[in-house]
Amino acid sequence: MRKAVYVALTGLFLAACGGETNTGGGGGTKDDIFTLSRLLGRGVNFGNALEAPREGEWGVTLEEGFFDLVKQAGFTHIRLPVSWTYHALREPPYTIDPAFFARVDWALEQATRRGLRVVLNLHHYDELHQDPQRERARFLALWEQIASRYKDQPDLVYFEVLNEPHGVFNDQPELWNDLFAEALVVIRRTNPTRPVLVGPVEWNRLERLSDLRLPQDPRLIVTFHFYDPFAFTHQGAPWVSPTPPVGTPWTGDRPVWAWGWEDWSWDTGRELVTGGVRVTYERGWAGLRLHARVKAEGYTHLAFRTDREVRLRLRCNEREDAALLLHAPGGQEVEVALRSCGAGEGVWDLVFQNASPDPQPSFLLEGVRLKGPRGELALVTDERGAVRQAMGYAASWSQSRGYPVYLGEFGSYEKADLDSRVRWTRAVREEAEGAGLSWAYWEFAAGFGIYDLSTRAWREPLLRALIPEAP
Incomplete structure (x- = not known):
């Protein structure tokens, strides 16, 4: 992308981040979905909190001050990963625990009263990825409850139907397309105009966008996650088998395949x-x-x-x-x-x-x-060029298919050297914005985090890579 075009798109992106917001009714009809996607702007995932089996079990418990911190730093939205299945009955009617619902209510209220948009999702549903047919009724019942409870939330709240579909869906993406369409019908009964996000199979992999077959609906945003190169972003990650070895740098200028x-x-x-x-x-x-x-x-x-x-x-x-x-x-x-x-x-x-x-x-x-x-x-580029090609593909797919595209996760694990993490994070953020994409960094305060819970301070180099204008 030529520099002049890049600067122009980035200017439009930043202008959208500071745009006015509507409230009430689950989405004002005067805003088209591309505008609503751009208004997400710059975000951060509040990971490892409400997605854990029990909040705090993975080292993060949400605090009111966290919402102030991200707002003051210049973020315009949070992505809120929530593992509802840990807090719902296994048998019909699959009731979600009222106490857990109340905790999510609190998080939404903290965000929206500060003017932060929220992408509220359904996270970590491993049983669904393994056996979609067996879990179908429970999945739809969860969304019926979530959608009904939050139908009167302001239009600052967006729904994301499922985080990173994988497992059986990888080889049979039509199963995910069909299940998403069913879930959308359930959501639209109570939230006819609220923005709804959907991602492709194989962990929301960008290369699988072409597998999506979406129903006719004017309020859909397509999301993808970006952790390339995986050997860099997940080096030393103990949950990956085999664990990528520590010591892989990212300079931005080393030659790589396209x-x-x-x-x-x-x-x-x-x-x-x-x-x-x-x-x-x-x-x-x-x-x-x-x-x-x-x-x-x-x-x-x-x-x-x-x-x-x-x-x-x-x-x-x-x-x-x-x-x-x-x-x-x-x-x-x-x-x-x-x-x-x-x-x-x-x-x-x-x-x-x-x-x-x-x-x-x-x-x-x-x-x-x-x-x-x-x-x-x-077909041979450099590391930064490969990131640019990826974001350019997302933007091109968006233009050709008529859906806005949102980068819902990107980040690098703490075992990588900080200078490389900063270079990679800045490159992804700049290339995403240059392509006109809103984004959410993974994540706030755990292994990929930009905030250090032990010192109660931002990791300034990473924060500046994401928000150069941070106070």
Whole structure:
């Protein structure tokens, strides 16, 4: 994204953060859903509190002062993760504990009377992810109770139907689409215009947005979570198996594959360098294979150059019958029409294969990119560039599908070095805002936290990465 466009979008984002709010009735009809999404602005998750089996069990108990802190720092909303299932009957009528309801009431009141918007969700429903059909009735009954209780909340309160659908839903996303549609019907009986958030399967993974099939409803916001690269953001996290090793930095300028693309190469040495990759074919017919989790659309040509003469066999989208024999002369750009190597409406798989039965000495493959009406996509970028590509994809999906998109979680675990955490956090925040997305950092005061409960103080470098204007 060009700098001028980035600055313009960021200005619009910040203006929206300070916009006026309506109250009452679960959403004023004069505001379209894109406006309501932008008004979320900058947020923070109050994690590890009401999502724990018992509040305080995971080290965080909500306090009134927390709401003052986030408001004064410049945040405009909180995302409130709530694990209702720990506090509801297992059998019909699946009644939610009145005392727990009262605690959530208190949290909503603390936020809304300070003018903070709230994304209220249903968190940690593991049984539902494992067996959606068995848990369907309980899930819908929980939302019937939640929606009924909060139907008169001001329009500062938004509902998020389920945090991070995964498990069975990953392989059968249609099950999640159907269940969400049923839950939306339940919610709309009492909250006809309240904004409702929904995310894709595989833990709200950005690459799975295309699996969503949403009902016709003018008040839907689509959400995703971003923790890339996972080896950095979750290093040392004990709940991840195997635990990513500690010591992975994030500089922003190290070369990486494009966002959403994976290296599926065989019998090939690869060394990423600035702007390209040094390739060594260790055996005959070895291949450098790049595979995309999301089909790249809007591109018609592949361009690249090599630093020496190389003969390659190019294959696209696993079309063996359309493989091309190419002569790269070295030092000159080679441009190939994607349709000539098997790619039609989009490309998701590219193989640069050794065209010889013998091993080959190394060569530099550089400037590898897709070109077309959509612009250019560099397949080797840097860490910051990969974040930009991800947020650009979210913005492009939003524009093409007609739904606003919200970044509901991003953060890095405390085991990473602080300087890297600050660089990564600032980069994600800036690229999200540059793409026009509202966001909520994960999280306030636990393992990813920006606030230190032991010292009762902000972790200032992280806070400034999120809110540069913080007092």
